[in-house]
Amino acid sequence: MDFKERILTTLNHEEPDRVPVAGFILSQVTSNRILGKQTADFADMLETADLRRGLMDIMNSSWLDMINSALADWFEAAITLGYDANWTIYSQMEVVEEPKFKQGLAMHDIWVRAFELRVDKDGNTAANYVHGLCTTENDWYSWVERNRPLYDELINNVREHHRLMAEKFGDRILAIGSPGSGVFDNTWQPMGFENFCRFVYQKPEFMRKVIEFHTDLLLRHLNAIMDSGVELVVGGDDLGQKTGPLMSPEQMEKLFGESYRRVSEAVHSRKKKLLWHTDGNVYALLDKFVEWGFDGVVSLEPTAGMALGEVREQVGHKLVLVGNLDIAYLLVRGTKEEMEDAVRKAIKDAAKGGGFILSPCNSHSAIDPMRLEWMVEAAHKYGMYPIAI
Amino acid sequence: MDSTIDAANSVAATDDPQAAKDAIDAFTDALQTVGKWFQDGEWFLAELVYAGEISKETMKILTPLIEGGTLESIGTIVVGTVAGDLHDLGKNIFISYAKSAGFNVIDLGIDVSTDRFIEAVRVHKPQTLGMSCLLTSTDMEIGKVIEELKRQQLRDQVKVIIGGAALTQQFADGVGADAFAPDAVTGTDIVRKWSSS
Known part of the structure; x- marks a missing residue:
């Protein structure tokens, strides 16, 4: 079987030749280490106002090219590691000066979130969500109006980006198309979680409009991704924290149920599969994922208590399970023996009958490429069907 | 939140430090109950956060009324x-x-x-x-x-x-x-x- 048959067989809850491995390498440092490339060190440039402004101008004027180039490296790295699939992702952002942040630069995305742009000592560039840019209902409407011309640009760039990735890598690895964050994150993050919670109770009609707006935009985004021919898309909302969901299943249904159903129907109407990424402890939402029409769940974060055996017992083969390898310790500092044990256990707990893709549960720059190699080696060693562990 | 703020304002209108202290104690008990419901899995983070937001608004109204304008600290x-x-x-x-x-x-x-x-x-x-x-x-x-x-x-x-x-x-x-x-x-x-x- 090739990578594509392996993944598609798994998605149908049938046993392929071996357990597929997927990932989402989202770090230039990680991909450079895998590919043996130097990482450009431009942290010093950020110390000088003129150079900082110059860097900002370059990033803003060549954003699409920059993303395409980074993703090309991430795909090459995933292929080098032996992955069967890797995420592709495009987000529309603008780099702006922000004196409050340590290195003076922020990134604002078109969903009205502020990210701190930081270059660390290893040369890794990271953009971490810090806060939203609108705290009132009026703010939100103003931002949407201001950004309106950018939404068409987003859709065009998404289509172009995914087309390029499919064209360049489609014969060597399966691209999992991702719009990044989903309707839940896109709703609360621009206003901050505290304001969001207030609005849910105090301004339900406003919330309904925000959610509808983001659902419509996400559907355009997903359709642009699917236009490139990808077989599989992954939506994403972080719906859980360490001990449980952020909102009750009932409240999620009331606020977001219709939105999620629309997303699933749109993907299925094009004969594609829809996985859903969420960090955190989401046992209480798994049945909802099935109801909403998701085909699988991605992440299954072990440090939030997600255990593959328990998840499989709860949902059976109604969901494809993707992930579960720990990124807090195992993929950063774990030993080879610990890696083998974790991979063996994951395969034992979830792979029988297909429907399981082994993957790190998330991605960050401190993940060690050597440990990713160990993960793939162990998957090949223990993941041959029929599973005999 | 509105009804809690109204109740806090009613207490504040009495200008009675003891009434403010009693209201704060009652509110603290209520918040502990919210915390317990969260730990028991009956309530979720959004409810916990919203209760925290109500707490912040209420304390802003009631705390200045009690003697010295601050609550007795346990640490x-x-x-x-x-x-x-x-x-x-x-x-x-x-x-x-x-x-x-x-x-x-x-x-x-x-x-x-x-x-x-x-x-x-x-x-x-x-x-x-x-x-x-x-x-x-x-x-x-x-x-x-x-x-x-x-x-x-x-x-x-x-x-x-x-x-x-x-x-x-x-x-x-x-x-x-x-x-x-x-x-x-x-x-x-x-x-x-x-x-x-």
């Missing part, structure tokens, strides 16, 4: 998000619940350097130092602060509690923290136990 906690990390949601929820439990909380904010944590421990002499960390890339900052506390012979003067998405009990054991809190309510329970022991 001091210094809390902050570690260097390199700008996330504060979990820290802020913890602060709301710790304050309502009667603690004096010194919030150092986000992106707090080791030096600022150490300086705050020296100046405020807290019983507890709380550190929050969402990013795996910044978790080692916690170990640096604990090592510096030891180096400056301050470690035995303060209990250290840590929490955040990047952290685990295993990590807490590894860096020598006294406790790991998987959520803000559990964190508040832990520091409350420390203060009464």
